[in-house]
Amino acid sequence: MxxxxxxxxxxxxxxxxxxxxxxxxxxxxxxxxxxxxxxxRGPALAFTAETWRTFIADVRAGVLS
Known part of the structure; x- marks a missing residue:
């Protein structure tokens, strides 16, 4: 992945x-x-599309700040 x-x-x-x-x-x-x-050229993180959608939704909802 x-x-x-x-x-x-x-x-x-x-x-x-x-x-x-x-x-x-x-x-x-x-x-x-x-x-x-x-x-x-440094490291990059890779997320599943579902994990990324959940993260963005939580940020928008104020769950994460």
């Missing part, structure tokens, strides 16, 4: 101007990748 080969990365719209940014990829089947935009 953690193969991010072919990922098309985009910077989060919530990223700050100070360089504290994350990039996500959602063009791979059933995998969402997350990485630090300042270290694009």
């Amino acid at each position: 953690d193969d991010l080969t072919g990922a098309s990365w985009r910077k989060s719209t919530r990223s700050s101007d100070s360089g504290n940014c994350v990039e996500v990829t959602d063009n791979l089947p059933d995998v969402v990748g997350v990485r630090d935009s300042k270290d694009v």
